[in-house]
Amino acid sequence: MRIALLGGTGDIGQGLALRWAHDTNHEVVIGSREAQRARTKAEEYETELASRDADAAVEGAANPEAAAGADVVVLAVPPYHVSDTVEAVADGLDEETLLVSPAVGMQSDEAGLHYHRPGAGSVTAVAADAAPPETPVVGAFHNLAADRLANLDADLSVDTLLVGDDEDAKDTVASLAAGIEGIRPLDAGPLANAAEVESVTPLLINVARYNEGMHDVGVRFE
Amino acid sequence: MRIALLGGTGDIGQGLALRWAHDTNHEVVIGSREAQRARTKAEEYETELASRDADAAVEGAANPEAAAGADVVVLAVPPYHVSDTVEAVADGLDEETLLVSPAVGMQSDEAGLHYHRPGAGSVTAVAADAAPPETPVVGAFHNLAADRLANLDADLSVDTLLVGDDEDAKDTVASLAAGIEGIRPLDAGPLANAAEVESVTPLLINVARYNEGMHDVGVRFE
Numbered sequence: 368m369r370i371a372l373l374g375g376t377g378d379i380g381q382g383l384a385l386r387w388a389h390d391t392n393h394e395v396v397i398g399s400r401e402a403q404r405a406r407t408k409a410e411e412y413e414t415e416l417a418s419r420d421a422d423a424a425v426e427g428a429a430n431p432e433a434a435a436g437a438d439v440v441v442l443a444v445p446p447y448h449v450s451d452t453v454e455a456v457a458d459g460l461d462e463e464t465l466l467v468s469p470a471v472g473m474q475s476d477e478a479g480l481h482y483h484r485p486g487a488g489s490v491t492a493v494a495a496d497a498a499p500p501e502t503p504v505v506g507a508f509h510n511l512a513a514d515r516l517a518n519l520d521a522d523l524s525v526d527t528l529l530v531g532d533d534e535d536a537k538d539t540v541a542s543l544a545a546g547i548e549g550i551r552p553l554d555a556g557p558l559a560n561a562a563e564v565e566s567v568t569p570l571l572i573n574v575a576r577y578n579e580g581m582h583d584v585g586v587r588f589e
Numbered sequence: 590m591r592i593a594l595l596g597g598t599g600d601i602g603q604g605l606a607l608r609w610a611h612d613t614n615h616e617v618v619i620g621s622r623e624a625q626r627a628r629t630k631a632e633e634y635e636t637e638l639a640s641r642d643a644d645a646a647v648e649g650a651a652n653p654e655a656a657a658g659a660d661v662v663v664l665a666v667p668p669y670h671v672s673d674t675v676e677a678v679a680d681g682l683d684e685e686t687l688l689v690s691p692a693v694g695m696q697s698d699e700a701g702l703h704y705h706r707p708g709a710g711s712v713t714a715v716a717a718d719a720a721p722p723e724t725p726v727v728g729a730f731h732n733l734a735a736d737r738l739a740n741l742d743a744d745l746s747v748d749t750l751l752v753g754d755d756e757d758a759k760d761t762v763a764s765l766a767a768g769i770e771g772i773r774p775l776d777a778g779p780l781a782n783a784a785e786v787e788s789v790t791p792l793l794i795n796v797a798r799y800n801e802g803m804h805d806v807g808v809r810f811e
Contacts, residue, residue: 476781477779477781478778478779478780478781478782479777479778479779479781479782479785480785481781481782481784481785482784482785482788524811525811528792528796553796553799553800553803554796554799554800555701555792555795555796555799556700556701556795556798556799557699557700557701558700559698559699559700559701559703560700560701560703560792560795562703562704563701563702563703563704563788563789563791563792563795564792566704566785566788566789566792567785567788567789567792569785570750570777570782570785570786570788570789571810573777573778573782573785574750574775574776574777574810576778577775577776577777577778578775578776581775581810584810584811585810585811586808586809586810586811587808587809587810587811588793588796588803588806588807588808588809589746589747589806589807589808589809
């Protein structure tokens with residue numbers, strides 16, 4: 368499959384790009400608002416993969432071009448850019464394209480990070496509201512520590528929770544998740560259950576802050 | 590230490606009572622609104638413990654009597670009874686007593702269970718608001734599956750997250766948690782971080798519902 372990582376130049380997008388390029392045979396294309404920035408990052412990722420004898424090609428393109436040819440489009444952008452990003456690429460989406468939403472809205476105070484629930488109910492719902500009605504949306508990859516994901520030397524051994532109303536689309540994303548070594552996909556039900564999944568991300572950051580040796584902590588359900 | 594489990598006649602209270610009585614030397618007293626019901630349950634727990642050659646005494650009393658003599662009072666009651674329960678036992682609480690809040694407010698719809706955040710910010714905050722100002726409150730034991738906890742044959746291997754503003758009180762509860770075989774306490778920060786901890790409970794129930802073989806699932810941070 369061809370996977371476009373919009374916002375693939377940083378944070379969770381970088382880790383997913385490197386892991387999919389390294390662990391699977393999927394085509395990976397980095398999307399950014401600036402095509403040149405996407406191409407520069409794609410070359411950086413290729414250099415890192417080559418240094419590990421992983422001869423994987425990573426492409427770079429402006430978001431609309433990246434999305435247009437992709438089977439799966441991951442919205443690896445900050446939560447407040449999810450709507451805009453979907454609208455910017457909407458012409459390239461149809462019922463054959465699958466949108467994946469990993470973003471989480473958070474607020475911080477002195478105590479730690481807190482889940483900021485959007486009016487739509489969740490960021491995944493924001494993505495679904497912005498998407499063409501025929502394009503299935505799956506929430507996934509919310510609770511992965513970006514640095515750990517991007518460090519190919521780091522063992523993952525974490526779960527990722529999937530939410531969505533289209534079971535076939537959810538199965539496809541589950542397969543993509545399972546293709547990354549150390550990630551186990553679990554079903555958290557329909558899209559209406561997204562808020563409880565997204566809420567885990569600020570919790571993980573709080574757990575990392577208040578417990579020694581738990582930097583970049585992930586979650587497992589056992 | 591002497592631990593009073595208000596609402597120890599069912600759900601999470603039963604499991605904590607059995608585990609503490611079985612795994613530690615702490616004194617365990619079951620509290621209930623009806624003293625006779627508490628005594629009957631305490632006898633049931635003693636019978637079960639005796640059948641496992643654990644010769645542990647479990648007492649039963651009305652909530653105010655149970656709380657009055659206790660070092661630690663666990664509010665193992667439904668979220669909508671937390672305030673009333675604290676008020677009913679307030680005369681027996683002082684700066685030497687430690688209140689523990691494991692309750693979580695949830696709502697259900699077709700998709701699953703959802704976190705219902707009280708106006709106070711969390712159920713733990715509701716308990717703190719109702720408690721005498723000198724009594725420290727710690728949120729803990731929210732995310733334990735009641736049936737698995739109450740089944741002494743079941744392996745736990747789960748984490749429990751602690752929130753609270755009194756570090757000494759949190760340390761005490763961490764020790765109590767660690768006294769139960771298979772429970773690892775983790776610090777989730779001040780009481781203001783309680784909502785993200787409580788939110789995990791509906792998520793666990795959704796994960797149990799949508800994944801085969803994950804009945805009574807717990808959470809681990811790794």
